[in-house]
Amino acid sequence: MDSPPEPELLSLNTATVREKWSLRQMIEGCARHRIRGISPWRDKLAEMGVKEAAKAIRDNGLTVTGLCRGGMFPAADRKARRAAIDDNLRAIDDAATLEAKCLVLVSGGLPPGSKDLAGARGMVRDGVGEILDHASSAGVPLAIEPLHPMYCADRACVNTLAQALDLCDELNRNGSGALGVAVDVYHVWWDPLLRAQIERAGDKRLLAFHICDWLVPTADLLTDRGMMGDGIIDLPLLRSWMEQAGYHGFHEVEILSSRNWWRRDPDEVLATCRMRHRTVC
Ligand code: ZN
Numbered sequence: 001m002d003s004p005p006e007p008e009l010l011s012l013n014t015a016t017v018r019e020k021w022s023l024r025q026m027i028e029g030c031a032r033h034r035i036r037g038i039s040p041w042r043d044k045l046a047e048m049g050v051k052e053a054a055k056a057i058r059d060n061g062l063t064v065t066g067l068c069r070g071g072m073f074p075a076a077d078r079k080a081r082r083a084a085i086d087d088n089l090r091a092i093d094d095a096a097t098l099e100a101k102c103l104v105l106v107s108g109g110l111p112p113g114s115k116d117l118a119g120a121r122g123m124v125r126d127g128v129g130e131i132l133d134h135a136s137s138a139g140v141p142l143a144i145e146p147l148h149p150m151y152c153a154d155r156a157c158v159n160t161l162a163q164a165l166d167l168c169d170e171l172n173r174n175g176s177g178a179l180g181v182a183v184d185v186y187h188v189w190w191d192p193l194l195r196a197q198i199e200r201a202g203d204k205r206l207l208a209f210h211i212c213d214w215l216v217p218t219a220d221l222l223t224d225r226g227m228m229g230d231g232i233i234d235l236p237l238l239r240s241w242m243e244q245a246g247y248h249g250f251h252e253v254e255i256l257s258s259r260n261w262w263r264r265d266p267d268e269v270l271a272t273c274r275m276r277h278r279t280v281c
Helices: 023-032 042-048 050-059 078-097 117-138 161-171 194-205 235-244 266-280
Strands: 010-013 037-039 067-071 103-106 142-144 179-184 206-211 251-253
Touching: 010 023, 010 266, 023 037, 023 042, 023 050, 023 266, 042 050, 042 067, 042 078, 050 078, 067 078, 067 117, 078 103, 078 117, 117 142, 117 161, 117 179, 142 161, 161 179, 161 194, 179 194, 194 206, 194 235, 206 235, 251 266
Parallel strands: 010 037, 010 251, 067 103, 103 142, 142 179, 179 206, 206 251
Antiparallel strands: none
């Protein structure tokens, strides 16, 4: 058995407690539970105001392990694709203000009514390509997060780490670290090529590590994710692959759970995250 992870590497993706807490409460909650990292979502960030949030995060000594999220590039017409690009440019600026370790990109699925999957994937490539320069000059690495194939139609048509890394190779050939991947165990645990692709990514392109668990059975495609230890993902094994590939960053807990964790007292959720991080990750 590997040694347990360093407690200071725990980060809270705020989706985990989004039903009951504002971003300010999340920031203060992290400080209270000695969670050193935070990854806000943009809806909560907009509510609080970016500058105000950046200040509160700084005052509490937290690291922003990612901003969720940019992406969502495919759209039915040029105007809508342009609007998506503009929205991503704003997200990059917000991530820079927060000094975020990365902006997480969820690629987007098929435009409404479309069956052109290759076309949608082409729009993702073009979209990432269009925002990459702005991200580089702002000092914000872009982390493409492949999502489980069950989301291919409506959320993300980038579904494996190999596919995300192919995009990195194509758009950022020199591997400068400006473009990389977010490895979320929920989305990639099943992939027979996972270990090889984590190795292929290497330390420059492994920008984020998201943890939760896969419940059996899973009752909802989006909001039935498990707390670490409650499902079937071998979290210590996956962490060991990340570390062997050179990743020594945060472990970001991201649990969308309308049936369970969203209903609980967020202080209980954070205490459980901290305990499970130490005991089962
Ligand atoms: Zn994630």
